[in-house]
Structure formats: C-alpha cells, structure tokens
C-alpha cells in the first residue's frame with residue numbers, strides 16, 4: 001500500500017506528469033510478485049497449517065496470496081505434506097497444468113526431503129524436488145503458518161529478479177521521473193536488493 | 201479434477217456408447233475430498249449410480265515403520281496418523297503399550313490425558329464442522345469454527361510447544377506438567393466456546409440452505425451403521441448409542457457426568473449436529489476433570505527408557521473424534537514392536553461412502569464425504 005501511495009506522490013511532483021518510464025520486466029515482476037495465487041497441494045498434516053495460514057488468525061489474503069484449488073488460476077504451487085509414490089504423478093500433472101510463469105514452495109520436511117518418512121518406508125517420495133523445480137523450501141514438521149508467509153516474501157524477492165528474456169536476471173529497480181528510485185517488486189531495504197541501478 | 205496418470209477413467213468424462221453412464225473422476229486433488237481421496241463416480245445424468253473411493257494416496261507405511269522403532273520412538277509416528285486429532289493416536293498407542301508392559305499410569309496423568317483429548321475433540325470437530333459447512337457453500341461458518349480451533353491449538357502450543365504434532369502422551373504418563381495459569385485459560389476457553397457453539401448453531405444449523413443441503417442426504421440406518429462397523433459421530437448420528445467412553449469405560453471417564461448425544465435420522469445434518477453437541481459435552485468433561493485433578497506425579501516413576509515387554513499381544517481402543525480408534529501391538533520380547541496394527545475409524549466410516557452416495561446428486565457427494573469426516577493420514581496410514 002505504501003508503495004502505491006508513494007507512486008502517486010511521485011507522479012504528482014514529477015516533471016513527466018503522469019508518465020512512468022519502466023521496463024516490461026520490472027512492471028511484470030511487480031505485478032506478479034504482489035498477487036501470488038496459490039495452488040494448495042495439501043496432502044497431509046502440513047495441509048492443516050496451510051489452511052490455518054489462510055484463515056482468520058494469520059490471514060494470508062492480506063499479502064495477496066489466495067488459495068485457489070484450480071491449477072489454471074494459480075501462480076505458485078504450495079506442496080504441503082507427504083508425497084507418496086502413488087500421489088506423485090497427480091502432483092506432477094497438476095504442476096504441468098499450471099500456466100507459466102509458475103513457482104513451487106515445498107512446505108514441511110516431507111515435501112523438502114521426505115522428513116520423518118525418509119528412512120524405513122517404501123512408499124514415500126523423498127522430497128518433491130525429485131520431480132518438480134522447487135523455488136523455496138520451508139523446514140518444519142509442520143512449519144508454522146508464519147514460515148509459510150515468510151516463504152512467500154522470499155519468493156517475491158526471487159520473482160523481482162526475473163526477466164522475460166530467457167537466462168537473464170535483473171537487479172530489479174525502477175526509476176521514476178523526478179524522484180528517488182522506487183524499487184518495484186520488493187520493499188526497499190527488505191532483502192539487500194535496494195541498489196540504485198536504473199532499469200536495464 | 202485430475203486422475204492418476206495412466207488410469208482408464210482419466211482426463212475425460214468417458215461415455216460408453218449405448219450406455220447412458222458417465223464416469224467422472226473426483227480427486228485425488230480436489231478441494232472437497234478432505235485430503236487425497238479419489239472417488240470414481242458413475243453418473244446417470246446428475247445422479248450417482250455408483251461411487252468407488254480409491255484410497256492409498258497417503259499410504260506412508262507407518263505400521264511398518266513402527267517395527268523399526270523402539271516403543272518410545274513410535275509415539276511421534278502416531279502423531280501423523282490422524283493429524284487433525286494427534287492426541288488420540290498418541291493415547292491409543294500408549295494404552296496398548298501400557299497394557300502390553302503392565303504399566304500403571306499416575307492419576308494426574310490420566311486426568312491430563314482426558315483434558316487434552318477432550319480439547320482435541322473440540323478442535324477436530326471444529327475442523328469437521330467448518331469444512332462440512334464449506335462444502336455446502338457456507339464459507340463463513342468455517343471462519344467461526346476455525347477461530348475456536350485456533351484457540352485450542354494455542355493452548356496446546358503453550359502446553360507442549362507444538363501446534364499440530366504434539367507427542368504429548370507417552371507410555372507411562374504425559375511429557376510435560378501444565379504451565380502456570382493454563383487451567384484458567386482452558387476454563388475461560390470452555391466458557392467462550394459454549395457461546396461460540398450457540399452462535400454457530402444459529403448461524404449454520406438454523407439456516408434453511410444448510411437444512412436443504414444436508415437433511416435427508418446420505419441416510420444411514422442404524423442397522424447398516426452397526427453392520428458396516430461405523431463408529432463415532434457417524435454411528436451416533438443414526439441413533440446408535442455407542443461411545444467407548446460410556447460403554448467400554450477407560451481411564452477416568454467413569455468419574456465424569458456427561459451425555460452421549462445421538463441423532464435420529466442418520467442424515468448428514470444429524471451427523472454434523474451430533475458433533476456440535478459433543479463439543480458441549482467435551483466442555484463439561486474438561487471442567488469436571490480440572491476440578492477433580494490433584495497434584496501428583498505425571499509419569500510412572502522408574503520406567504526404563506527402553507521398554508521391552510514380555511512376548512505377547514495387546515489391543516486397546518479409545519473414542520477418538522472419528523470413532524473407536526484401536527491399536528494392536530505384538531511383542532516378541534525385544535525393544536521394538538513386532539507388529540503394530542491400527543484400527544482406524546476413519547477407514548471404516550469411509551467404507552460407507554458407496555452405500556450412502558448412491559441415488560444422490562453429484563453435488564451431494566461432497567457433503568456426504570464431508571459428513572463422514574475422513575482424515576486420510578488415518579485411512580491410508
């Protein structure tokens with residue numbers, strides 16, 4: 001919200017009056033990072049914390065993350081729970097159904113590595129990264145809902161450096177006319193990416 | 201809706217030429233299947249002619265893993281069985297171990313177990329009621345129910361540091377003494393919870409939409425309930441007065457004064473309502489337990505870390521939020537169980553789905569499934 005306020009202020013006193021110079025990358029990353037709709041792939045105990053995160057006490061919606069159980073609507077898949085060998089093809093298929101760009105959060109030890117079910121069992125996949133590209137890992141059995149929210153912030157930081165050009169990473173900062181630069185995609189000082197470089 | 205890759209009822213609604221039947225595959229990832237259940241539904245128009253639950257998507261081999269753990273190390277595994285009500289599986293397992301090894305549990309530990317398990321029942325029923333309401337489209341109710349559930353979970357967190365996987369009940373007692381001020385907190389919760397229940401009763405159960413969606417849906421006769429081995433609120437919703445706490449009393453339950461609510465119609469509405477009334481009874485039990493509890497040891501003194509019971513077997517069951525939860529243990533005299541078998545109420549109740557869903561609309565299927573309240577950690581183990 002603060003960012004939007006500052007944006008209006010900048011536009012008012014800027015010489016460009018109503019014009020923002022930007023790149024497609026920074027605008028896209030800003031928009032994507034702020035509204036990450038989640039595909040809740042809750043299979044086991046961690047799903048309870050995933051539900052708790054979206055309900056009253058923790059209220060995930062305020063961060064723009066909203067659970068939608070339809071892969072076509074979502075940007076990030078939150079794998080919460082044990083993935084068994086029987087379930088893995090379905091998870092993979094759901095991931096493939098999601099529209100690009102898409103990200104994966106592995107929530108809980110089971111999704112990270114198999115967790116408590118790493119040893120002595122014959123039916124559990126040892127970590128969802130055996131078949132999906134995972135962006136953020138959260139440890140815990142189960143992790144607290146706050147950890148999940150933190151993971152979404154981490155994911156935003158990552159998204160802020162993405163580019164539409166393949167194999168390119170940006171130092172995401174957008175300069176507005178007549179003002180100090182406003183970092184789009186991340187809060188300044190949030191993660192050390194508040195460099196002053198203009199949009200490339 | 202998705203399907204397991206490679207299955208024939210996959211991707212599309214297959215229409216057999218000449219037969220007016222549609223096979224729809226619900227799950228294993230579907231918002232209303234309460235976990236990873238897949239149901240193959242045969243439809244005639246919109247009416248279900250046959251519903252086959254396919255389970256095993258969360259089979260983690262917990263019973264087999266238990267054979268490689270010492271008796272104490274199995275307790276964390278039992279947390280992961282019924283993850284909506286972890287305390288029950290802890291307790292059922294510990295009772296089996298105690299019976300196998302002949303351990304006497306101190307009285308205070310029994311009271312603490314009763315208190316946490318009744319609170320767990322409230323937490324579990326809140327989850328069940330909330331999701332049952334969400335299945336009928338009343339998402340607001342979920343918020344109110346979850347509010348109550350969070351308060352229980354916060355109390356548990358203060359007690360043992362975990363929000364979900366408590367590992368609290370151990371063979372021979374419980375792991376921690378209650379912190380200062382905890383009983384007042386619980387008593388305050390009980391008072392507030394009654395108000396919350398009344399509010400939910402008015403908000404949801406008096407609502408005409410909820411009645412329309414849930415009354416006369418998925419009717420289970422008392423004879424069928426007994427014949428299919430249903431237990432817990434599913435059996436009691438049909439009027440079968442069967443509660444382990446009353447009819448096979450264990451622990452200190454005979455000392456408490458409480459009722460067993462039963463329904464009369466055996467439909468989804470009654471099953472959900474029974475859960476609501478059970479929460480009142482749980483509050484009563486908690487209050488009595490707190491007033492009767494005396495200071496004392498919470499663990500059996502002198503219990504060795506490595507239990508090695510004499511060869512033999514033992515079975516014990518308790519009344520969990522889903523019904524009669526039993527654990528069968530076989531010992532060969534070593535420090536590890538030779539075999540552990542869990543009699544899961546959720547599994548037995550889920551078996552009723554084909555019976556109940558037949559002849560109802562597809563949209564009623566999720567309501568019926570929700571009213572059976574399966575937890576797939578326990579179904580698949």
Ligand code: SF4
Pocket residue numbers: 044045046047080081082107108109110111115116140141142143280365
């Ligand atoms: S990480 Fe722990 S809490 Fe989460 S699904 Fe696995 S066993 Fe359950």
